[in-house]
Amino acid sequence: MVWREVISKTARFLEDRNVPDAQVAAELMVARLLGSSRGFLVSEMEKEASERHLAAMRRGMARLSAGEPVQYVLGEWDFRRLTLKCDKRALIPRPETEQLVERVLAHLSAMKGAPGLVIDVGTGTGAIILSIAAEFRGGGVFLGTDVSEDAIALATENAGRCGLSDRVRFAVADGLDDFDEPQSVDVIVSNPPYVATSVCEKLDRRVRDYEPRIALDGGAEGLDFYERYLADALNLLKPGGAVFFEIGEGQGDAVGSMMAGYGFTGIKVEKDFAGLDRYASGVLP
Ligand code: GLN
Numbered sequence: 637m638v639w640r641e642v643i644s645k646t647a648r649f650l651e652d653r654n655v656p657d658a659q660v661a662a663e664l665m666v667a668r669l670l671g672s673s674r675g676f677l678v679s680e681m682e683k684e685a686s687e688r689h690l691a692a693m694r695r696g697m698a699r700l701s702a703g704e705p706v707q708y709v710l711g712e713w714d715f716r717r718l719t720l721k722c723d724k725r726a727l728i729p730r731p732e733t734e735q736l737v738e739r740v741l742a743h744l745s746a747m748k749g750a751p752g753l754v755i756d757v758g759t760g761t762g763a764i765i766l767s768i769a770a771e772f773r774g775g776g777v778f779l780g781t782d783v784s785e786d787a788i789a790l791a792t793e794n795a796g797r798c799g800l801s802d803r804v805r806f807a808v809a810d811g812l813d814d815f816d817e818p819q820s821v822d823v824i825v826s827n828p829p830y831v832a833t834s835v836c837e838k839l840d841r842r843v844r845d846y847e848p849r850i851a852l853d854g855g856a857e858g859l860d861f862y863e864r865y866l867a868d869a870l871n872l873l874k875p876g877g878a879v880f881f882e883i884g885e886g887q888g889d890a891v892g893s894m895m896a897g898y899g900f901t902g903i904k905v906e907k908d909f910a911g912l913d914r915y916a917s918g919v920l921p
Pocket of ligand 1: 730827828829830831839843851852853
C-alpha cells in the first residue's frame, strides 16, 4: 500500500469513530513516522509503506479510536517555537497558552535592567517557561515548578531536547511553598488548574479520561490556586514584580477582584482569540 492510500484509509477509519480532525490526525501520524513535516508528505505519497510502519499506524489508530488525544499518541506537540515531548504525565500545551507567554515576554522586554527570577508555577511539560527562556533576548533565571514528579521529569526532558538545560531549572514543589526569600522574584507566571471540580466530569472525554486531573481541577469554583499563589506572591515578589495567570472563561471578574484585594495594581483581564476571559495580570506596587 502506498502512503496516499494509508492516509485516506486511516482518515476514513478515524472519522467513522468520531475522532476529531481525522484527516489532520492521519497526516500527522504519518509525518511523525517518516520523520517528516505534514507539508513535506507530498513527496512520500507514492512510496510504499513498510509493514513495520503499517503496524505503528494500526497502534496509533487504536489509541485514537479509544479516545486518547492525538498529542499523546504522537508523543510530541508544537508550542510556539518549540516541539515538546508530550504524554500523560502533563497537560497538553494549548494554543491559548502561547498568548500568555506573549504577555510575559512583553513585560520582560519593558523591564529596566535584566530580570532576576521568573517562576512558572505548575509547569507541566515546561511549555511556558521553556518558551520564555527560548525567546527572551535578555538574561534572567528561569525556574519551573510542579507538585508532580512525573511532570518535572517530562519538563526536564523537554529542556534537554530544546537545548535549554543551561537556561531553565526545574524543581518539584507544591505551589510556591518552598520559596521563602522575600522580594526575590520578578515574575510569577502560571496556568494553574482552573476547572471547577463539578465541571471536571463534564469535560470532553479526551480531556477528562486522559489528561492529569491535578492539572485541571481548581477546586469548588476553579479559583483555589489563584488565591494561594497571590497570597504567596505578595511576600515573594519584588516591588514592581508581576503575576501573569491563565484563567478560565468567566473567571475574569473573580480573579481581577482577588488581585485588587491583595493590593495589585495595573490589573488587566484579557480575552483569548475566541473572545473568552483567558488572561489576568497585575503588578505589585
Ligand atoms: N484549558 C483547559 C481545558 O479547558 C484547562 C486548563 C487548566 O485548568 N489550566 O481543558
